[in-house]
Amino acid sequence: MAKINNLSASAYAKPHTMSGKPVGISENPGTPPNRSKADTVNMSIGNISKAAGNETTKTSGIVTRGNGAATKGTMARGPMA
Secondary structure (H helix, E strand, C coil): CCCCCCCCHHHCCCCECCCCCECCCCCCCCCCCCCCCHHHCCCEECCEECCCCCCCCCCCCEECCCCCCCCCCCEECCCCC
């Protein structure tokens, strides 16, 4: 069984980037807008979304092979690469 060492935080490496440079702490690490505010959150409930426009359902695509007896779900609509 492996021995587990519980060392103090000073025994470990300080937070750093992959190149070894120190990591800075910022107030808002994400990109603007600040998503922690209720008016900037893109919220959805069921099929109703705050940011949704009048986008139609995508019906184009390519028919995939090897679906056996499948009658539905035979179209591929995403990036095929």
